[in-house]
Amino acid sequence: MKKIFFFLLISLCICSLFQGCGDDNPASPHNVTNFVTGYNQNEASVCMTLASLAYANENNIAYIRDSLAIQLANTNYTTNEKWVLDWGPALSPNLGNMMYIVKNTSTTPTMYAIAIRGTDWCFPTNWKQDILVWNFERYPYGSSLDSVAEGTLDGLNTLLGLRDSSTGKTLVSYLNTIQGNNDMYITGHSLGGALATIMISWFLDNGYGSRFKLKSYTFAAPSIGNPGYVAHFNQIINATGSESYRVINPLDLVPRFWNELDSVLIQQIPTLVPISITGVIGSIEEYLSYYNIVYQNAGIRQTLGTIFPFCTSSGFEKYKCWVAFEHDHNTYLTLLKAPNVSFYFAPCDWSEPPGK
Secondary structure, eight states: OHHHHHHHHHHHHHTTTOOSOOOOOOOOOOOOOSOOSSOOHHHHHHHHHHHHHTTTTTTOGGGHHHHHHHHHTOTTSTTTTOOEEEEEEEEOTTSOOEEEEEEETTSSSOEEEEEEOOOOTTOHHHHHHHHOOSSEEEOTTSOTTOEEEHHHHHHHHHHHTOBOTTTOOBHHHHHTTOOSOEEEEEEEETHHHHHHHHHHHHHHHTTGGGTEEEEEEEESOOOOBOHHHHHHHHHHHHHTTOEEEEEEOTTOSGGGTTTOHHHHHHTTSSSSOOHHHHHHHHHHHHHHHHTTOOOBOOSEEEEOOOOOOOOOOOHHHHHHHHHHHHHOHHHHHHHTTOOOOOOOOOOOOTTSOTTO
C-alpha cells in the first residue's frame, strides 16, 4: 500500500511538468582532444551533447540509428563530426531504455563514450525507474551497507541486458573486445544521469578501470543511493584514479530529488512554488524521513550559471514552463556555452500498450 501511495504522490508532482519550453540559442563550438585533470567545460560540452543526442527520434524506433548517425555528423555541434557510432543504439525489449557508445579515433589513446538516454515519458518503465525510490536494494557489487534505489538498480540490470541490433553484443561483450588502454566517458541527462551514475560504479567494480581511464559527466541527475553507496562510489573513483562530475543547473528541479528536496521550498526552485507542489514535496520529505530513507549525492558537484525562460503563461502553467525549461537539455548546453542540438521528437506510438 505504501508503494502505491508513494507512486501516486510523486506522479502528481512530476508527470505533468516536463513538456515544452525549449531554448535554441547557439554558441561557439568546442573541441576535445584528450582528458585533462579536473572539471573541463569543453569535455562537459561534448558529453552533454552526446547525452542530448540520445533523445533524437526517440519514439520512431526504425529511424533512431540513422538519426543518431546524422546528428553525430553535424559539424556545428561540439562533437564536430569526430565521434562515430561504435555500439548500439541498443533498445530494451519494452523500448523504454536506450544506450549507445561512440568513439573518437582522432585522439591518442582512442576515446570512447557511453551515453544513456533519459526519461521518455511514453514508457511507464521509465516512470518506474524515476519513481521507485521508496525502497532501497543492496548494490550487488559493494558491501551490505551499500544500497541504491530500486528503480535505479532495475535500470542498470536493463542496460546490462541490452544488445546491439547489428552484432548482438551486450555492453560486456563489446567492452571485452577493446584492447589496450583507452579513455572512457560515461554520460547521461536526467534519468540518464542517474543510470550513468550507477553505470560508473558498475564499470569500476567490474575491473574496467584497469583498461580504461574513466571520466564521467552526469547532468541533472537525481541522487540514487544511500551514504554507504556514495562512500563506496568515492572509494572506487579514488582507487582507480577516475573522475566523476555531477553537473547541475541550480534552477533545475530534478537534481534536487531526493537528497535536496527541502531546498526546493527554501530557495523556491525554479521559481515561486505553487501551493499544490509545496504540499506534495512536503509529503515526500515526511515519507522519506518516516521510513529513514536517506539519499546522498554521488560525484563532485559542478554548478552552472543561471538562465531564465520566457513564459507568457501564469499560475501553475507558468511553473510548468519554468520547470521544463530549466531541465531541458538545450538549457544545459546554453549554460555550457555550447551549440544547441536540433532534432525531431517523434510522438508516442500508442498502437501498442505503452511499456509492453
